[in-house]
Amino acid sequence: DKVTKVEGLKDVVSPIQGNVINVLVKKGQKVKKGEVLLLIEAMKLENEVNAPSDGVVEEILVKNGDSVVTSQVLVRIK
Numbered sequence: 001d002k003v004t005k006v007e008g009l010k011d012v013v014s015p016i017q018g019n020v021i022n023v024l025v026k027k028g029q030k031v032k033k034g035e036v037l038l039l040i041e042a043m044k045l046e047n048e049v050n051a052p053s054d055g056v057v058e059e060i061l062v063k064n065g066d067s068v069v070t071s072q073v074l075v076r077i078k
Helices: none
Strands: 003-006 009-013 018-023 036-042 045-050 055-060 073-077
Touching: 009 055, 036 073
Parallel strands: none
Antiparallel strands: 003 009, 009 073, 018 036, 036 045, 055 073
């Protein structure tokens, strides 16, 4: 997973273009490295987007049903 660091925040970006079908975390939730944050459907396949590291969900920038493009920021983890 590609991650950019900004002021202690880690941006989790979309690995592919598709539609968000299930956001599995909430703002303020603690996550572990590798935990599934959300699912993106592309070409009839569900793709898991995982936490790059342990942390706390600071911001969720997408919701169920949103279309996303490759490298779009989905979640910020602190």
